[in-house]
Amino acid sequence: MKRVRTLAGALASVPITLFGLVLITFVIGRVVPIDPVVAIVGDHAPPEVIARVRAELGLDRPLPVQFLIYVKNLLHGDLGRSVMTSHRVTTDIAQYFPATIELATAAIILALLVGIPAGVLAASRQGSRLDHIVRVLSIGGQSVPVFVLGMIFLLIFYVKLGIAPGTGQQNVLYEGMVPHITGMHVIDAALTGQWDAFWDGLAHLALPALVLAYFSLGYITRMTRAYMIDALKGEYIITARAKGLSGARILWRHAFGNISVGLITVIALAYANLLSGAVLTETVFSWPGLGLYLTVSLLNADMNAVLGATLVVGLVYIGLNLIADLAYRLFDPRVR
Amino acid sequence: MSDLSTPLSGNAAGLRAWLLSETPDSRRQAAWGRSYRGWLNFRRNPLGMAGLIIVLALLVLSLAAPLLTWQSPDVQHLAQRLAPPSAAHWLGTDELGRDLYTRLLFGGRITLGMVVAVVVLVAPLGLVVGAVSGYLGGMTDRIMMRVTDIFLSIPQLILALAFVAALKPGISSAVIAIALTSWPPIARLARADALTVRANDYIAAVKLAGASPARIIFRHILPLCLPSVIVRITLDMSGIILTAAGLGFLGMGAQPPMPEWGTMIASTRGYILEQWWVPTIPGLAILIASLAFNLLGDGLRDVLDPKQS
Numbered sequence: 001m002k003r004v005r006t007l008a009g010a011l012a013s014v015p016i017t018l019f020g021l022v023l024i025t026f027v028i029g030r031v032v033p034i035d036p037v038v039a040i041v042g043d044h045a046p047p048e049v050i051a052r053v054r055a056e057l058g059l060d061r062p063l064p065v066q067f068l069i070y071v072k073n074l075l076h077g078d079l080g081r082s083v084m085t086s087h088r089v090t091t092d093i094a095q096y097f098p099a100t101i102e103l104a105t106a107a108i109i110l111a112l113l114v115g116i117p118a119g120v121l122a123a124s125r126q127g128s129r130l131d132h133i134v135r136v137l138s139i140g141g142q143s144v145p146v147f148v149l150g151m152i153f154l155l156i157f158y159v160k161l162g163i164a165p166g167t168g169q170q171n172v173l174y175e176g177m178v179p180h181i182t183g184m185h186v187i188d189a190a191l192t193g194q195w196d197a198f199w200d201g202l203a204h205l206a207l208p209a210l211v212l213a214y215f216s217l218g219y220i221t222r223m224t225r226a227y228m229i230d231a232l233k234g235e236y237i238i239t240a241r242a243k244g245l246s247g248a249r250i251l252w253r254h255a256f257g258n259i260s261v262g263l264i265t266v267i268a269l270a271y272a273n274l275l276s277g278a279v280l281t282e283t284v285f286s287w288p289g290l291g292l293y294l295t296v297s298l299l300n301a302d303m304n305a306v307l308g309a310t311l312v313v314g315l316v317y318i319g320l321n322l323i324a325d326l327a328y329r330l331f332d333p334r335v336r
Numbered sequence: 337m338s339d340l341s342t343p344l345s346g347n348a349a350g351l352r353a354w355l356l357s358e359t360p361d362s363r364r365q366a367a368w369g370r371s372y373r374g375w376l377n378f379r380r381n382p383l384g385m386a387g388l389i390i391v392l393a394l395l396v397l398s399l400a401a402p403l404l405t406w407q408s409p410d411v412q413h414l415a416q417r418l419a420p421p422s423a424a425h426w427l428g429t430d431e432l433g434r435d436l437y438t439r440l441l442f443g444g445r446i447t448l449g450m451v452v453a454v455v456v457l458v459a460p461l462g463l464v465v466g467a468v469s470g471y472l473g474g475m476t477d478r479i480m481m482r483v484t485d486i487f488l489s490i491p492q493l494i495l496a497l498a499f500v501a502a503l504k505p506g507i508s509s510a511v512i513a514i515a516l517t518s519w520p521p522i523a524r525l526a527r528a529d530a531l532t533v534r535a536n537d538y539i540a541a542v543k544l545a546g547a548s549p550a551r552i553i554f555r556h557i558l559p560l561c562l563p564s565v566i567v568r569i570t571l572d573m574s575g576i577i578l579t580a581a582g583l584g585f586l587g588m589g590a591q592p593p594m595p596e597w598g599t600m601i602a603s604t605r606g607y608i609l610e611q612w613w614v615p616t617i618p619g620l621a622i623l624i625a626s627l628a629f630n631l632l633g634d635g636l637r638d639v640l641d642p643k644q645s
Contacts, residue, residue: 013485020486024495028502136383139634143627145578145598147585148619151605155612276491280582294494295586298501310498314490321489 010325021314025307026070032303039083079308084300089308092293097312098183099169100289104274106205107212115217119224124251126229134221141218146277150211150284157207164207167286171200208285215277216270223266227259261331268324272317374639384635390628398444407435409442409595418611427617431604439595440621446596447625450511450580451573457515458522459569466526467557471534484520492517493579500588510589514579518572525568529561563640570633574626581622597622
């Protein structure tokens with residue numbers, strides 16, 4: 001029963017946050033200096049056309065009514081049309097978002113593979129040289145501008161060494177050959193058995209994923225280290241030592257086992273933060289994801305697309321935060 | 337400052353003894369002594385000290401920019417465009433033949449100026465919202481924390497991009513956008529501190545003495561929220577630098593021909609194949625600045641907020 005109540009507590013705040021998110025995008029959309037009607041019909045349209053389109057869009061109504069129309073459209077899954085691509089914004093997002101998920105997922109996997117062992121080892125040898133190296137490297141990860149790192153990686157691995165493919169998601173050779181099933185290029189290539197395209201996609205994924213991985217590596221390492229230091233102070237660790245268990249077993253089974261719940265929270269938050277880093281990384285690597293869509297729309301003053309993308313990123317962000325919160329409340333016996 | 341720790345003269349030794357006295361005679365002495373002990377502690381952290389020195393150096397370099405160069409950041413010498421580093425142009429020239437070293441110095445002013453502007457806007461707001469919310473509790477607290485939740489529901493860079501798109505690309509829009517997205521975490525932190533502080537006996541004592549809520553919040557709660565907020569803001573400064581540079585890079589922050597570091601990278605990234613140093617040098621400047629604030633914040637955390645490190 002108590003568990004249900006904690007769950008309800010976590011979920012109760014979601015509608016308010018969602019409402020706030022929708023309100024923010026609505027307000028931003030109304031204060032833009034660009035007239036959305038002129039953006040659609042063009043500068044030279046006759047006044048009666050402008051008036052008609054304005055009425056069709058509901059823009060002649062009072063603001064609260066406009067907000068209700070906006071919310072109603074959102075609930076019907078309608079984010080308006082993009083002026084730039086002339087598609088529905090939802091269609092565009094469905095097209096571009098999977099590439100971002102692909103990139104962010106590859107990055108988080110890399111970051112976890114390096115960050116968790118690094119954090120655990122640093123904590124087990126607190127104050128040692130290894131600990132200091134890990135600390136400096138993780139601070140570096142939080143300080144480096146991802147777009148600069150991306151450029152330097154391209155310069156070294158693509159231009160100078162020639163061991164990495166250039167920008168984009170695939171070689172032009174494979175353009176249009178891999179169908180859009182999940183939207184994640186590498187997975188689609190594997191699903192359709194096109195192994196050449198698969199390896200090519202994986203090679204294209206490597207550099208941007210590495211750049212993004214370093215971005216979240218600092219946070220993951222640091223949190224793992226902090227949790228582990230805390231866990232290693234527990235009395236059950238002393239008990240385990242007294243029983244004569246091996247150091248590695250104590251470290252990984254007893255201490256690490258106890259911090260895994262906290263790590264779920266960390267991973268969800270790190271993944272959410274990758275979405276920010278993805279905007280810049282995608283721009284550098286011409287990766288056809290939501291971040292690139294967002295920036296190109298921004299430069300073209302395509303507000304429906306900008307707000308739609310912002311809203312979707314916000315939704316994912318709220319969702320991941322909720323998962324972090326729920327994992328913590330559900331699986332941590334101390335909270336339960 | 338270093339002569340404070342080595343009693344070279346009787347005077348310095350006397351000052352040191354006064355500062356480290358176990359039985360301070362006045363409040364002032366106790367406060368100074370505490371800061372001095374904090375400084376001695378901080379000085380033992382080489383990374384934190386490195387951060388502090390770089391931050392100070394950046395400040396001096398940007399403030400003294402006109403004295404440190406004989407060139408203008410805006411004057412173009414098209415004949416000498418994309419020149420490699422030389423005696424005349426220490427770091428070479430950019431795509432319009434402007435001196436990169438000079439532009440870097442003046443760019444530091446823009447970056448640090450934006451950081452200062454954001455902090456001035458954000459720190460008092462976050463601190464007051466957090467302290468009031470934490471002390472008063474109840475409905476006020478619930479409403480204020482929901483508002484911070486809403487602002488925390490979109491990643492900083494994305495929300496800043498949307499705001500800038502709605503306002504108009506430029507430095508002031510970028511500052512407002514970054515500020516709007518930076519205060520909620522500070523408010524949350526201050527609130528958490530205020531919640532623990534308000535349960536203390538001495539707060540009950542001042543309340544009994546008839547202090548008004550405003551007095552309690554501003555005199556007795558706020559000062560105790562400061563240490564963790566200072567640490568957080570120092571670490572945030574690194575994030576502010578990165579977001580500002582990212583906005584500039586995407587063409588949504590400072591606009592050319594301003595020598596903002598991110599903008600400089602955006603306008604020269606096409607030259608990375610041939611003249612790789614042109615976009616790389618401002619990139620290193622961003623890295624150094626953001627690294628310095630991170631190191632400083634990390635060192636400060638060990639001194640001011642040991643429970644978090």
